[in-house]
Amino acid sequence: MPICYHRNWCWFWDAIAKSHLKRVSGYSEGKDGKELMGQDLGQMPKRRLFRRRSFGIWTLLILFFLALGLPVYAYKIEPYWLEVKTVPLVLPHLQPEFDGYRIVQLSDVHVVDQMPQPFLEKVIDQTNRQQPDLVVITGDIVTASPRRYASRIEAAFKTFEAPTVAVLGNHDYWSDPEAVQQILQNSNVEPLRNQVYTVHRNQAQLHIAGVDDVWAGAADLDQVMAQLPKTGAAILLAHEPDFADTAVTTHRFDLELSGHAHGGQVAIPFVGAPVLPPHGKRYPIGQYQIEDLIQYTNRGIGMVSPRVRFGSRPEITVFQLSAPAEQQS
Numbered sequence: 001m002p003i004c005y006h007r008n009w010c011w012f013w014d015a016i017a018k019s020h021l022k023r024v025s026g027y028s029e030g031k032d033g034k035e036l037m038g039q040d041l042g043q044m045p046k047r048r049l050f051r052r053r054s055f056g057i058w059t060l061l062i063l064f065f066l067a068l069g070l071p072v073y074a075y076k077i078e079p080y081w082l083e084v085k086t087v088p089l090v091l092p093h094l095q096p097e098f099d100g101y102r103i104v105q106l107s108d109v110h111v112v113d114q115m116p117q118p119f120l121e122k123v124i125d126q127t128n129r130q131q132p133d134l135v136v137i138t139g140d141i142v143t144a145s146p147r148r149y150a151s152r153i154e155a156a157f158k159t160f161e162a163p164t165v166a167v168l169g170n171h172d173y174w175s176d177p178e179a180v181q182q183i184l185q186n187s188n189v190e191p192l193r194n195q196v197y198t199v200h201r202n203q204a205q206l207h208i209a210g211v212d213d214v215w216a217g218a219a220d221l222d223q224v225m226a227q228l229p230k231t232g233a234a235i236l237l238a239h240e241p242d243f244a245d246t247a248v249t250t251h252r253f254d255l256e257l258s259g260h261a262h263g264g265q266v267a268i269p270f271v272g273a274p275v276l277p278p279h280g281k282r283y284p285i286g287q288y289q290i291e292d293l294i295q296y297t298n299r300g301i302g303m304v305s306p307r308v309r310f311g312s313r314p315e316i317t318v319f320q321l322s323a324p325a326e327q328q329s
Contacts, residue, residue, distance in 0.1 A: 128162075242281065
């Protein structure tokens with residue numbers, strides 16, 4: 001037992017020492033106050049100490065590898081770990097002729113020097129493998145300097161095997177919107193800048209409307225509504241997802257497709273994304289129902305600084321559209 005030089009504290013240190021011995025060696029105190037050992041110190045206590053030391057060592061090793069591995073995973077692995085996500089949707093105004101229509105959504109491609117061209121080509125290849133009827137790109141083709149990446153983007157986008165339309169995002173606007181539009185047109189991609197693209201099947205129509213960037217102040221929903229026919233299902237492309245609160249007031253769109261938020265780019269388990277951009281805070285990821293409007297926010301393909309992803313894999317979304325059952329009968 002420890003020696004105590006201050007009698008007022010002897011009882012305290014004595015209790016601590018006995019408690020410790022009970023845990024590690026089976027120490028107990030007899031009726032006469034004599035100290036007893038419930039276990040052989042050469043056997044059971046050593047096993048317990050070994051287990052405790054082993055647990056401590058393994059804990060340190062796990063923490064070490066997490067500290068080393070998480071940055072590697074977030075920087076090198078998850079950003080290129082594509083998820084192809086299929087989302088079946090019933091659109092209330094979809095006509096039977098479009099039952100089974102497939103739309104593939106890409107968003108926030110953010111072509112920069114750090115994005116390997118083989119990865120961009122893989123994105124296009126995976127898109128084509130989904131056999132879409134239409135491809136939509138919901139903004140931020142680049143982060144900056146679009147002319148610098150024009151040849152790379154055009155080489156990749158020209159390989160889309162389905163008709164493709166796109167809207168511009170805030171980064172496209174902050175860099176050079178006219179240059180981005182020219183790149184899209186050179187790639188056989190139809191830019192929708194407050195415009196409507198209509199698909200025809202027999203007498204049925206499906207309208208794909210696109211608003212220009214909200215954050216840049218270029219969105220003009222009134223201009224879109226003036227072009228939009230009164231009949232046929234309508235889908236709105238808007239880079240910023242929170243624009244859904246404006247779009248729903250028209251009660252004309254069955255679906256809005258957006259990007260912008262990247263799912264936060266870093267999402268902490270059980271907590272979510274600690275940082276979200278303006279116009280992407282209310283509907284940052286996945287599917288929402290806002291009155292009679294379905295809002296879907298894609299996590300995007302590329303990244304902005306810091307160039308990491310964690311808990312928010314790059315996403316290719318495949319929408320399998322269905323007409324209401326009563327319209328199919």
